[in-house]
Amino acid sequence: MWKLTRPDNRHDKLTRDTLLDLQDHHLVRIELVREDQRQVWVLTKRGHGEAKKLLEPKGIRVSALREEKYDPVTGELLGASYDDHSAAVTTTAAELHRVGIGHRFGFATEIPHRLAGGYVQRADLVVRAREAGVPVLLLEIDRRTEDAHELVTKLRRYWEWGRLLAPDAHRLTVDLVRSRPDAIEDVGHEKRLWRRVYPPTGREGLVPLAFVFADTTAAKVDNTVKVIEEAGRRYWAPRRYETYYQEAITAKDYSQAVPVVVTTLEQLQEHGADTAVWRRLGRKDEQSLTDALDNPDGDALYRRQHARAKAEDERRRAAEREARRPVCKRCGRKFTDQRWEETTARTAWKAGDLSVCGTCHADDVARQEAAAEAARLEAAAPPAPEDDPEPGRRRGWFRRRP
Structure with a gap:
């Protein structure tokens, strides 16, 4: 909370004093103390109610109440499950917020994404930071407690969720997609479910996804990323454009892909989330977050190459036609x-x-x-008169006697 609410403060005294004041009013309580002696604070039932009155009218979702339960025999507090993974999620949000990626109220945790079969894929963290060039970003925080193939499965589920139709889709479109699942690729993103939940990303493709690895080694991260890159290629990799000018087009079609970037929490803390610490799957070098999410070899390049190829083809056809004239x-x-x-x-x-x-x-x-x-x-002219041998002499059988 200290890093999230006061990212520029070097010490947590102000946040600690505020929490102590809230504790005096029975609005917050200490749930546990971590090994590094940092305290984990949560809302009491009274504090939860006050927070809902304050935040929900502003459209800010409040997390579920963590009830205070004790073991009837030992008297120990039960349900203190705020573990290192939760701390890593909060720290990731704080590091993003510290460099201006996301307002403190622009973060949400454990956001459900319901699939067609009823399974719910929950994102560890969702960031909305349009001003920073990231209208929406889903984050999965992994402390290497999950197998790499489980992360591939998560990627597949996000890809499947991005291909679902909106509830108000036309009946004919629904029937077509049911009969031929690939037909969803011909349906614009504005008619899909994800556009009813999140704003347009401003880039090609589905909702971008980030894997942030924490408390692990560089070798393990590299091995995990290789598995995701190879086994999950169908979900993140762009395709070739289907075009008449195939040889002239090097641009790639990202329209049906999930943009996936990876980094580590340690890099975010050491260098900052606004520096070149993000690597896009399919690329070698690390970039800033917005550069990693951009597609310089995508739709914009395709339009330029297609225009040049079309103009060149028209010139060639015109020259060939002229030669046949x-x-x-x-x-x-x-x-x-x-x-x-x-x-x-x-x-x-x-x-x-x-x-x-x-x-x-x-x-x-x-x-x-x-x-x-x-x-x-x-042909229309009258015939000319014949010549008279004795001009002035009357012609006829009888002549008047003198």
Whole structure:
């Protein structure tokens, strides 16, 4: 609590004095003392009620009440299960908050994600830090108490949860996905369940997931990450884009993948969560959290490469078409697009001499029309009178006597 509420304070005196004051008012109590002598404080029943009145109207969820129960024989406090794992979760939140990743009320623990079969996958920690470039991040804190393949199973469950449809999905869409599960990949993320729970991430893919390892060795972390990377490839790895310009596209399709980053609590404490201590699965180097979550080889690169490939393909096609363009056998000029189309269309029989260009064809048509007009005029003209051998002499069988 000290690190989470007062990240800049070097000493916990202010937090300790506040807790002691709350204890005097029976709002908090000490549940246990850890081996390093740090005390674990929890809300009393009265304090829990006061916290709900204060926080829930503001939309802040309050954890379940930890009731105070004692062994009837020994009198020892029961249910003091706030262990090192819980401390690691709280410390992780504090380290994120200390560098400005998440408001103190922007953290939530043990958030359930219900799968289609009824199983509930609970995230150790959920961070919402839009101002820091991380609208949402799910975190699993592991002190190497779980087998690496169990972490792969968790990754698979988050991937499956990200593929669930929203409750208000159209009936036809629901039927299609039930009959063919891969059809969910053609359904936009805004129509899926996760978008009803979390805001858009601002990046391709599903809700990002972070594995934070604590209280373990670097060798164990490396071995665990290798297992997650290999056995969980289907869930975190991007795919190739299905495109006509396959050879020209090196960008990767992250739209159906869970972005997974890994780090250790010790690195967060030593260097800070805002430094290059996060490694994205599939990459070699460590980066800052936002850089690790970004996809420089993703959709933005695809759009640029696709535009270049399309433009180059259009230039190539245009050059090939130009090379096939017919040349007039009479004047040597190339056909225009209109004349080319006239000579290759189904009505090419109307186009006259197919070996000449539009200009020469127009000349032919003009000559033909002129000849036809001359013939028409000649046919319409009256016949000329025959020559009279005796001009002025009347013609006929009888002549008047003088």
